[in-house]
Amino acid sequence: MGFEEIIGHEKQKNLLLSFLKHERMPHAFLFSGQGGIGKKKTALEFVKHILCEHGRGCGACKACIRIQRGTHPDLITLSRQGSETSIGIDLIRGNEEKKIRGINQEVYEYPYEGKKRAVIIDEADSLTREAANALLKTLEEPPPFNIFFLITASEEEIPHTIRSRCSRVFFTALRQDQLKRYFTDVLRLDKLQAETLSLISYGSIGAGIFWLENNNLQIRSGLAEMITGKRKNFLNATLLAERITKTSDGVTVYLSFLLSLFRDIFVLNVSQDSSMVINRDIKNILELEKVNLRWIDESTKRIQETIRIMRYNVNKWLIFEDLLHHIMRHA
Numbered sequence: 634m635g636f637e638e639i640i641g642h643e644k645q646k647n648l649l650l651s652f653l654k655h656e657r658m659p660h661a662f663l664f665s666g667q668g669g670i671g672k673k674k675t676a677l678e679f680v681k682h683i684l685c686e687h688g689r690g691c692g693a694c695k696a697c698i699r700i701q702r703g704t705h706p707d708l709i710t711l712s713r714q715g716s717e718t719s720i721g722i723d724l725i726r727g728n729e730e731k732k733i734r735g736i737n738q739e740v741y742e743y744p745y746e747g748k749k750r751a752v753i754i755d756e757a758d759s760l761t762r763e764a765a766n767a768l769l770k771t772l773e774e775p776p777p778f779n780i781f782f783l784i785t786a787s788e789e790e791i792p793h794t795i796r797s798r799c800s801r802v803f804f805t806a807l808r809q810d811q812l813k814r815y816f817t818d819v820l821r822l823d824k825l826q827a828e829t830l831s832l833i834s835y836g837s838i839g840a841g842i843f844w845l846e847n848n849n850l851q852i853r854s855g856l857a858e859m860i861t862g863k864r865k866n867f868l869n870a871t872l873l874a875e876r877i878t879k880t881s882d883g884v885t886v887y888l889s890f891l892l893s894l895f896r897d898i899f900v901l902n903v904s905q906d907s908s909m910v911i912n913r914d915i916k917n918i919l920e921l922e923k924v925n926l927r928w929i930d931e932s933t934k935r936i937q938e939t940i941r942i943m944r945y946n947v948n949k950w951l952i953f954e955d956l957l958h959h960i961m962r963h964a
């Protein structure tokens with residue numbers, strides 16, 4: 634129920650509750666920090682605290698249940714639609730022809746049930762410039778009963794003018810023991826699996842869940858075999874790149890994996906301290922003879938560059954495939 638369900642982020646939760654307790658609620662929050670660590674979940678649970686009939690996010694009253702189901706009339710959630718790469722102006726300003734009601738129209742209506750209305754904008758960094766400008770107008774003079782939550786993993790891509798109107802709450806990655814607790818207590822994984830997953834999830838519950846879905850763990854070891862040249866042509870780079878770049882979450886997690894893979898190859902074969910290895914479950918794949926340091930350096934740089942490029946509206950499939958061809962080991 635409520636905040637207890639969220640693992641970690643104690644400081645952030647206490648801060649939010651103190652705003653509520655002292656009735657000093659900012660009209661807009663910016664929740665920032667890497668993806669998959671619970672920012673949106675925290676916002677939702679906090680909205681329960683705000684709109685709950687018992688004022689404590691009980692999880693059982695009508696308001697809490699409707700928030701959970703996404704049917705509370707005083708909670709508006711905005712995010713990218715389907716395959717769209719951005720949140721456009723229509724969703725903010727509205728569009729009569731297309732019969733779209735925008736946030737800017739909605740927020741002037743009084744809340745239907747409670748005293749407050751919450752507006753959650755997920756991936757707020759994907760607002761187009763026009764949409765961001767339109768939103769800014771509302772954030773500058775917001776009707777008093779609204780509370781905005783802008784959620785982002787790329788804070789620097791949100792215009793400064795918007796950021797400066799928000800109370801920033803920064804979320805850090807979860808610790809390994811917190812992840813492990815989540816994987817054993819909530820996902821009911823066995824100890825060894827939870828341990829492995831907590832190592833390869835980069836502080837993110839979202840990444841952990843991602844690895845468990847759709848054979849991703851299998852693809853991950855296949856990818857490691859391909860890059861290290863241990864199994865040639867095991868996987869087709871084109872198909873693999875297509876599969877991995879289908880979702881933007883997938884790209885992010887796999888790029889982080891590739892960085893950790895080269896870091897591990899260095900640790901295992903050059904510094905030879907295997908206690909520092911992240912990808913322990915596939916350690917045998919990463920043990921190589923005669924490792925070329927230039928290969929590690931150049932590949933790492935190339936992956937970092939790819940991470941940067943992927944932020945833009947580019948053909949992710951082609952770029953990922955190109956990356957694979959460049960970092961594959963040709964021993």
Ligand SMILES: [Zn+2]
Pocket residue numbers: 681685686687688689690691692693694695696697698
């Ligand atoms: Zn409640």
